[in-house]
Amino acid sequence: MTKRYAIILAAGQGTRMKSKLYKVLHPILGRPMIQHVIGNLRPLQLDKQITIVGFGADKVMEEVGNKSDFVVQEEQLGTAHAVQQAERLLKDKKGTTIVVCGDTPLITTETYEELFAYHEANNAKATILTTEVENPAGYGRIIRNENGKVERIVEHKDADKNELLVKEVNTGTYCFDNKALFAALQEVSNDNAQGEYYLPDVIEILQKSAERVEAFMTTDAEETMGINDRVALAQAEAAMKQRINELHMQNGVTIMDPANTYIGAEVTIEPDVVIFPGSVITGKTVIKSDSVIGPHTEITNCTIGEGTVIKQSVVTDSEIGNRVNIGPFAHIRPASTIGNNVKIGNFVEVKKAVFGDDSKASHLSYIGDANVGRNVNIGCGTITVNYDGKNKHLTTIEDDSFIGCNSNLVAPVTIGKGTYVAAGSTITMDVPEDSLAIARARQENKDGYAAKIRNRK
Known part of the structure; x- marks a missing residue:
């Protein structure tokens, strides 16, 4: 030859x-x-x-x-x-x-x-x-x-x-x-x-x-076409976008609005995936069958499992399991691994974290540098406090735990299996399994004190 x-x-x-x-x-x-x-x-x-x-x-x-x-x-x-x-x-x-x-x-x-x-x-x-x-x-x-x-x-x-x-x-x-x-x-x-x-x-x-x-x-x-200026660059991008989108559609992918969907040349998408408008999918992303992406979702260098739904969210350099529900307005940052049947809800940010199967963080939480076990419920407003100004530290939440709303988990810390953390707690020490952790000031009610405050004004 x-x-x-x-x-x-x-x-x-x-x-x-x-x-x-x-x-x-x-x-x-x-x-x-x-x-x-x-x-x-x-x-x-x-x-x-x-x-x-x-x-x-x-x-x-x-x-x-x-x-x-x-x-x-x-x-x-x-x-x-x-x-x-x-x-x-x-x-x-x-x-x-x-x-x-x-x-x-x-x-x-x-x-x-x-x-x-x-x-x-x-x-x-x-x-x-x-x-x-x-x-x-x-x-x-x-x-x-x-x-x-x-x-x-x-x-x-x-x-x-x-x-x-x-x-x-x-x-x-x-x-x-x-x-x-x-x-x-x-x-x-x-x-x-x-x-x-x-x-x-x-x-x-x-x-x-x-x-x-x-x-x-x-x-x-x-x-x-040779590219010599920004006009030709835009023309080439439009041509390549159309070529790539048509190839995916011919292979069984539903793209609701091809003119407003951007898919990179190295992306792999299995049949029966549905992509809504405004989605940008780049890098070596793999999306498996029956998933729904978008609208207005950005995915870069990720593996997305079967039957997963990602809406109005950003997902980067991570692995997402099967039947996961992400968004709207969630941010999955690099080095995250999300298991099967997980929910990452609106305004939840995940960074360098592992989520076990069947766990959920439904809204308004930051989970960074964390190992989250199976069947964990993370309440609204929970934060893994991972940074001490110099180093990042790990939070471990073991299986079947329940983290109440507005909890601060100050790393390094381990929340034992089957533990409850009371809402509003700031946890600074490890919690043994099957425990209830409460770390908040005791409530005190002062009868009639509100009237004194109003009179001062």
Whole structure:
């Protein structure tokens, strides 16, 4: 089988984005655009992948991590110069190299695979990914001869009247015979208005050497969109949102209002899940069947069990069990594990806590750094007082306990199994199991005293 390699061009700053953030790190549906590119290339099982970095190299490499090798383009002297930076890693290798732009996150794995297959089946030295657009202004035109073969690429500014009418354009993605690519790069000149080395010049160099050059046209022009400014970023996000939502709906997910539902590319949703408007689901979230999400719910990097309902709430980096009811207006913060048949009600905040099966905190509570057992009832206004100004401490509430309203559990503290904590208590010591803990001032009534207060006024 032919060896396959990829070069991702990600060295540009993206000045038209008008941002401190480097262009390829701008997110689409919660994921940097370069991660979409890498994710779409990954199923091809490439033998080597190299990302060319320049502006913001450290941040780009940190984001991509071990998913790619890297080469730094110290000076941004054009796309051919960028590809040439990979020479020491690829020059003598036999096989096919695909060159893609880090700002084209919509090109699918299927299109990449079709481009590879077309290139290799035709024994071409270069194959250009092309598409047809209604308004080709600014694009390089693909000029074919009478036999339909690629003759040349003409840049918009150099095209004559007839060439300007051509709607087939160069997308900036190519497949090359690897050795032919690096040989041709030696001949690329920067004799142009910008003084840069352009990758499309490789096509002309190969043609002059009578090498075979092909073009593979994708019928989906939208997926070849390059992102150069915030307008294109919004357009790409809208296109990807629609693509992802339609895929989930085709797989049996009910999305009540797709235009107002945002689902990330790495999210997995099982059939018979219902998603209401205003929901934002990102990261490596998994939602299991028969769950109901939303409206206006944000979920990031979570596993949501079967038959769980989450309304008007935020859930992050946590595991939620089966048949759990969360919200409205609850906040599940990172490192929380919620068991089965649990209720986390309105205005309850949970952080780094474990909730056992069948337990509930129905309203207006903060449960942080806590282990809550099974069948525990936490009353309204309960707080696990976990922070002493320097360190966080653990509260343990064992099975079958009942915590009365407006209780403060000052950690570190353990509430024993089957214990009752009286409403309004501030618990500072461990409570043995099967006990009643009362820690509040004794009530004193002063008859007639209210009249004295009013008379003072």
